[in-house]
Amino acid sequence: MKQITKFSVLGLFLMFFLFPGSSLGGEVGVTDTTVLVGCSNSFSGPLVYPGTQLVNYGLEIYFKHINAQGGVHGRKIVTQYYDDGYKPQNAVANTKRLVEQDKVFAILSPQGTAPVMATVKYLTGNKVPLLFPFQGVPIKGVKTIFTSFAPYPTQSEVVTSWLVEKKGFKRIGILYQDDKYGYTFRDPAKKVLEKYGLELIAAESYKRGTVDMSAQIAKLKKANLDALILVALPKSGASALKEAHKQGLKGTKIISSGPLTDEKFIILSGGVGEGVWGLSLWPDPVNSQRPAMAEYREMMKKYGKDKDNRPNRYSLFGYFYAKLFVEGLKKAGKNLTRDSYLAALEGMKNWENGIVPAVSFSGSAHLAQNAGFMVEVKKDVFKPISGWVRLKDGKLVEEPL
Amino acid sequence: MQGLNKGKVLSWTGVLIIIALLPFILSKYTVFLLSLLAVYALVALGLNLLMGYTGQIAAGHAGFLALGAYFTAIVGTQVEWMPCLVIILMAGIFTGIVGFLLGIPILRLKGFYIAMATLAFGVVVSEIILQWSSLTNGDDGFQVPIARIAGFSFDSDFKLYYLIIFVTIILTLFAKNLANGYIGRAFIALKESETAAQTIGIDLAKYKTIAFAISAFYTGIAGGLFAYLITYLSPDAFTIELSIDFIAMIVIGGMGSILGSIIGAVILTGMQQVLAGLQNLQILIFGFSLIIFTIFMPRGISGMLNTLLERLSLAMRSKNKELAQES
Numbered sequence: 001m002k003q004i005t006k007f008s009v010l011g012l013f014l015m016f017f018l019f020p021g022s023s024l025g026g027e028v029g030v031t032d033t034t035v036l037v038g039c040s041n042s043f044s045g046p047l048v049y050p051g052t053q054l055v056n057y058g059l060e061i062y063f064k065h066i067n068a069q070g071g072v073h074g075r076k077i078v079t080q081y082y083d084d085g086y087k088p089q090n091a092v093a094n095t096k097r098l099v100e101q102d103k104v105f106a107i108l109s110p111q112g113t114a115p116v117m118a119t120v121k122y123l124t125g126n127k128v129p130l131l132f133p134f135q136g137v138p139i140k141g142v143k144t145i146f147t148s149f150a151p152y153p154t155q156s157e158v159v160t161s162w163l164v165e166k167k168g169f170k171r172i173g174i175l176y177q178d179d180k181y182g183y184t185f186r187d188p189a190k191k192v193l194e195k196y197g198l199e200l201i202a203a204e205s206y207k208r209g210t211v212d213m214s215a216q217i218a219k220l221k222k223a224n225l226d227a228l229i230l231v232a233l234p235k236s237g238a239s240a241l242k243e244a245h246k247q248g249l250k251g252t253k254i255i256s257s258g259p260l261t262d263e264k265f266i267i268l269s270g271g272v273g274e275g276v277w278g279l280s281l282w283p284d285p286v287n288s289q290r291p292a293m294a295e296y297r298e299m300m301k302k303y304g305k306d307k308d309n310r311p312n313r314y315s316l317f318g319y320f321y322a323k324l325f326v327e328g329l330k331k332a333g334k335n336l337t338r339d340s341y342l343a344a345l346e347g348m349k350n351w352e353n354g355i356v357p358a359v360s361f362s363g364s365a366h367l368a369q370n371a372g373f374m375v376e377v378k379k380d381v382f383k384p385i386s387g388w389v390r391l392k393d394g395k396l397v398e399e400p401l
Numbered sequence: 402m403q404g405l406n407k408g409k410v411l412s413w414t415g416v417l418i419i420i421a422l423l424p425f426i427l428s429k430y431t432v433f434l435l436s437l438l439a440v441y442a443l444v445a446l447g448l449n450l451l452m453g454y455t456g457q458i459a460a461g462h463a464g465f466l467a468l469g470a471y472f473t474a475i476v477g478t479q480v481e482w483m484p485c486l487v488i489i490l491m492a493g494i495f496t497g498i499v500g501f502l503l504g505i506p507i508l509r510l511k512g513f514y515i516a517m518a519t520l521a522f523g524v525v526v527s528e529i530i531l532q533w534s535s536l537t538n539g540d541d542g543f544q545v546p547i548a549r550i551a552g553f554s555f556d557s558d559f560k561l562y563y564l565i566i567f568v569t570i571i572l573t574l575f576a577k578n579l580a581n582g583y584i585g586r587a588f589i590a591l592k593e594s595e596t597a598a599q600t601i602g603i604d605l606a607k608y609k610t611i612a613f614a615i616s617a618f619y620t621g622i623a624g625g626l627f628a629y630l631i632t633y634l635s636p637d638a639f640t641i642e643l644s645i646d647f648i649a650m651i652v653i654g655g656m657g658s659i660l661g662s663i664i665g666a667v668i669l670t671g672m673q674q675v676l677a678g679l680q681n682l683q684i685l686i687f688g689f690s691l692i693i694f695t696i697f698m699p700r701g702i703s704g705m706l707n708t709l710l711e712r713l714s715l716a717m718r719s720k721n722k723e724l725a726q727e728s
Binding site for chain 1: 534540541676679
């Protein structure tokens with residue numbers, strides 16, 4: 001009798017796991033009428049908002065728009081997504097599922113440092129293109145990987161250089177999270193300051209999850225800084241802003257870094273964010289008057305299902321990189337293979353897109369966007385206070401917005 | 402009696418052959434999933450030995466899994482020549498020792514306080530991994546070296562499957578013997594009534610800490626296999642939710658049942674696979690199914706299956722009796 005129970009286990013095995021993978025002729029994920037892309041992303045867990053926005057209101061709305069026009073070279077874009085809840089092991093399982101079972105042409109814009117980094121070796125080994133992941137750790141020198149925005153160390157260098165060169169600040173300090181994430185900003189800032197013959201006047205840290213910043217802010221106040229670079233996750237960052245407001249850190253300009261330059265963070269800080277600076281990678285999703293931005297908002301309204309179709313940086317990310325992906329498809333031509341696609345991207349020069357500076361790739365440069373612009377919070381909106389700034393051969397370059 | 406044993410041997414051989422042949426029939430991805438499932442089944446086994454048999458609620462097994470995984474990854478990187486099975490065994494022993502040490506202060510606690518303490522343990526482990534970045538690489542994550550035994554590399558999911566299934570089968574048999582033996586009976590006695598168990602000479606402190614150590618040992622070994630299978634570790638992998646998932650596995654599968662642990666791992670992993678494709682409803686569906694499982698199958702699926710089989714055999718027996726009487 002016990003054997004029956006044992007065999008029922010086997011039955012369950014078979015029930016859940018015997019889905020046969022479908023095989024296609026020609027390039028993986030490509031037919032005459034379709035091209036299949038997908039990713040593992042956060043539809044639950046700590047990054048559920050960015051994940052849902054990036055996919056449902058970013059990638060999806062642009063693909064709907066393209067498919068409504070008949071697709072690219074007669075191929076409609078078909079998508080498949082799986083939720084990893086920001087767990088690396090689930091991202092690995094999902095990515096293997098996309099590659100081996102669904103047989104996608106490429107992985108497009110998965111999210112989160114750990115989930116993305118967990119899949120890099122596997123994707124590289126299997127020569128599956130990984131395109132424009134949403135994360136800030138540098139990935140360089142891989143033929144099949146194209147990255148999206150400037151990695152965090154680069155962002156830190158750009159901001160610090162700008163503060164010194166354009167604003168003439170000398171007394172610069174930093175408040176950072178005491179882990180790798182924090183060091184990713186702190187160390188490049190230090191390096192840049194040394195280049196200018198300066199040093200970090202004050203460096204205070206906090207443990208992840210801390211909300212009481214009173215001691216750190218008190219010390220930073222004593223240091224009498226021109227500028228304070230704030231490297232924090234939104235909750236702690238908001239506490240730091242509130243504390244700085246309470247203790248009256250008036251002579252010091254606060255610069256929020258990395259993902260902190262986001263509308264949600266201003267709301268979290270409860271009105272004390274006024275005057276804070278940051279590096280923005282995107283034009284204001286709500287207020288920018290650029291035609292390409294107006295088009296993004298229109299499509300968001302047209303294709304963005306249900307209530308959450310307010311413009312924001314995450315859906316804009318998805319929208320922009322879907323557009324870039326499609327541009328690559330157009331360039332690769334009718335005869336689409338992974339190789340022809342990667343070659344088409346590498347051959348892309350000065351692609352004007354109306355959203356960020358023109359995109360160029362080459363055999364050795366796979367980064368889509370290396371520039372940002374400085375913004376200041378004015379009445380809960382990020383107003384530009386600089387042109388597009390980036391580093392060219394270690395030197396700060398500024399171009400008009 | 403003899404015939405039954407022969408049948409048993411035959412059916413087990415059959416099962417083993419099927420398990421050995423599966424990677425040739427199934428898709429690459431499915432083979433990977435089976436390996437992941439086996440890893441989770443090992444954790445569920447370990448957790449069941451603690452929770453199901455001795456009744457101590459442990460909500461921090463993701464912490465033990467992390468210890469085993471990082472131990473394997475770090476030792477594997479430092480001592481490249483060491484066979485992976487030795488490293489995994491060491492990871493299990495190391496985690497077991499930590500479990501034993503954790504078990505000592507927990508002796509003073511009861512019921513939900515044990516749950517709180519173990520929950521805190523899980524959080525502390527991920528925090529240590531995060532902060533001790535010189536050893537663990539912290540947030541940046543740790544690239545796990547390929548599992549090797551004397552020049553042979555387990556460098557594909559296909560090869561890893563055999564390593565993982567081999568370890569899982571050995572440890573399942575070991576758990577079965579343990580559960581049916583003296584220690585298992587002592588565990589059950591503890592669960593039923595601590596006072597009664599003590600009066601018949603069961604050393605409460607000893608067996609409670611042993612239970613913790615064994616449970617941690619299993620989870621540590623699972624952690625080692627997890628590291629080799631996933632190939633990349635980061636503190637984000639070992640969250641409270643994962644610990645809760647493990648509890649859900651044994652609740653669904655059946656507390657105090659070896660088979661239940663495996664069934665639970667199959668159901669939960671399978672469910673996560675199905676739900677990963679749905680975006681909005683997955684947490685709702687997951688929650689509802691948990692409620693349904695606990696209401697309609699309070700002893701888990703293995704409990705329900707046993708009840709059904711008992712009824713079936715009762716019915717068969719009475720029918721046989723009737724037939725006998727008629728003739």
